[in-house]
Amino acid sequence: MENKIISPIIKGIVITLILIVFGLVIYFAGEMTNKGLSYIQYVILIIGIILSCTSFAKQMNANVTFGNVFAHGFKTSMVCAVLLSIYTVLALKVLFPDMLDTIINTARQQMQQQGKLSEEQMQSALDMTKKFIVPFAIGGILIMFAIMGAIASLIGAAVAKKQPQNPFS
DSSP states (O other): OOOOOHHHHHHHHHHHHHHHHHHHHHHHOOTTTTTHHHHHHHHHHHHHHHHHHHHHHHHHOOOHHHHHHHHHHHHHHHHHHHHHHHHHHIIIIIOOOOHHHHHHHHHHHHHHHOOOHHHHHHHHHHHHHHHHHHHHHHHHHHHHHHHHHHHHHHHHHHHHHHOOTTTTT
């Protein structure tokens, strides 16, 4: 009897749900501006992708190559990136519109602490930030998840057990 292979889409959905729950915990705890906590999402992504790669190799009874495992992990990370981008748009525009104000206020405080810009320059920068935060957020998610997904997929493909069988033997 053959093992059922779980698709990268299903694995990506599970990892994304974990990331969303983690983000909601940070949001409701009032720790959105804590940079250290924001990096934990990348740790969750990397661990999820590595586990995805190793489980894929196991489901295939180790009859995989490095490239097969890498591709599976990278597809999983791209599913996460797309789903998290959609969630981010919904969160900023519909679910938690106050999150945008928090981000702008944090940026204002950081600019005031640096003291390099006049009030007019700060307001102009904040207006631009407010205008383009959603496209930048989506771009940032796609780029960072592609980079982190590639790194995690490389690690996952390296540690996954591989014993490809020659189909002609």
